[in-house]
Amino acid sequence: AQTVTQSQPEMSVQEAETVTLSCTYDTSESNYYLFWYKQPPSRQMILVIRQEAYKQQNATENRFSVNFQKAAKSFSLKISDSQLGDTAMYFCAFMKGGITTSGTYKYIFGTGTRLKVLA
Amino acid sequence: NAGVTQTPKFQVLKTGQSMTLQCAQDMNHEYMSWYRQDPGMGLRLIHYSVGAGITDQGEVPNGYNVSRSTTEDFPLRLLSAAPSQTSVYFCASSYSQRQPQHFGDGTRLSIL
Numbered sequence: 001a002q003t004v005t006q007s008q009p010e011m012s013v014q015e016a017e018t019v020t021l022s023c024t025y026d027t028s029e030s031n032y033y034l035f036w037y038k039q040p041p042s043r044q045m046i047l048v049i050r051q052e053a054y055k056q057q058n059a060t061e062n063r064f065s066v067n068f069q070k071a072a073k074s075f076s077l078k079i080s081d082s083q084l085g086d087t088a089m090y091f092c093a094f095m096k097g098g099i100t101t102s103g104t105y106k107y108i109f110g111t112g113t114r115l116k117v118l119a
Numbered sequence: 120n121a122g123v124t125q126t127p128k129f130q131v132l133k134t135g136q137s138m139t140l141q142c143a144q145d146m147n148h149e150y151m152s153w154y155r156q157d158p159g160m161g162l163r164l165i166h167y168s169v170g171a172g173i174t175d176q177g178e179v180p181n182g183y184n185v186s187r188s189t190t191e192d193f194p195l196r197l198l199s200a201a202p203s204q205t206s207v208y209f210c211a212s213s214y215s216q217r218q219p220q221h222f223g224d225g226t227r228l229s230i231l
Contacts, residue, residue, distance in 0.1 A: 009159075033217050045209065045222035052217065091161060095216055105150055105169050105216055106177060111161040 002027045004094050006110035013082045014118050020067075021077045021113045023092030029053075031097030034068070034075045039112075040088040048090070051075065053097065082117045089114050121145050125210050125223035132200045132230045140195040140226050142210030150213045151193040152177070152220065153185065155206040162209065168193055200230045 003026045013019035025034070036048040051059045051068050058066050063083075067076045079086055092110040126141045144151065152167040154177075164177030166185040174185050182204060184196040193212075197204060207227050211220035 006161075035219055037219075043207070043225050045211070045220075047219040050219055097216065105152075105167055105175075106164055107152065107162075107211075107220065108164075109154075109162040111159060 002029070002094050002096065002108045004092055004108050004110040006090075006092055006113050008113045009111070010114045010116070012116045012118055013079075015082055015084060017082055018078060018080045019082055019115065021079075021090050021092075021115065023075045023077070023110055025073050025075065025092075025094050025108075027073070027094065027096075029096050033095045033097060034066075035093040035095070035107075036064070036066070036075075036077045037091045037093060038086075038088045039091065040085075045091075049077065079115075084117050084119060087115060087117045123210055123212055123221050123223040125208075125226050127226060128224065129227050130229070132197075132228065134200060134202060134230060136200050138197050138200065140197075140208055140210075140228070142193045142195065142223060143191050144193075144210075144212040144221070145191065146212065146214070146221065147190060148212035148214050148221070149190065150216065150220075151187070152211045153183070153193070153195045154209045154211065155179065155204075156209060156225075157206050165195065165208075197228075202230050204228065205230045 032053045034051045038046045063080045089112045094108045123144045149170045153165040154162040168174045168187040210223045213220045
């Protein structure tokens with residue numbers, strides 16, 4: 001069974017600084033997808049970034065980038081130039097790839113990291 | 120652009136009562152899921168569906184029922200509410216497994 005671990009329950013960063021949130025996962029699959037979701041105090045779940053395991057290039061979305069280390073099963077999120085609006089819970093998620101049938105479509109979420117950006 | 124719509128947003132129940140949380144999406148997504156979110160535990164999968172007429176259990180299915188008679192709707196039924204089911208419930212949908220999920224705004228459910 002797959003597991004996702006976020007070892008940092010809480011973090012804080014000064015506005016305009018850079019912060020890295022860690023995520024490790026355990027799987028025997030070679031084809032899978034990884035996601036970071038953000039949940040601000042409004043409770044909405046918002047996609048931050050997505051990575052396909054077969055792509056070696058790290059995904060980037062504006063100030064957000066990942067460091068994907070497939071062999072180490074690590075998927076960290078780097079937030080550059082942190083802004084007050086980045087204050088939120090951040091969840092790492094794993095999704096198995098391959099042909100989707102009943103029994104295989106299961107997102108596995110980590111327990112989250114609460115990030116606070118300080119003014 | 121409604122996306123994923125969950126109703127109600129808040130609900131208080133008494134132990135033993137039953138109710139249905141509604142979830143509807145207008146994006147023609149085949150894949151839909153229900154999660155519960157509890158402090159310190161992230162999101163845990165309750166039930167999911169890969170298409171109309173097809174449902175399967177997730178990590179924490181006990182006490183919950185689902186059905187998927189149409190592509191658009193995926194209701195979650197609490198059969199006999201228990202205080203342990205006090206949680207925030209999220210419904211999500213996606214076009215495919217490689218695409219990210221779209222989430223509803225959640226339902227905060229309290230069971231007394």
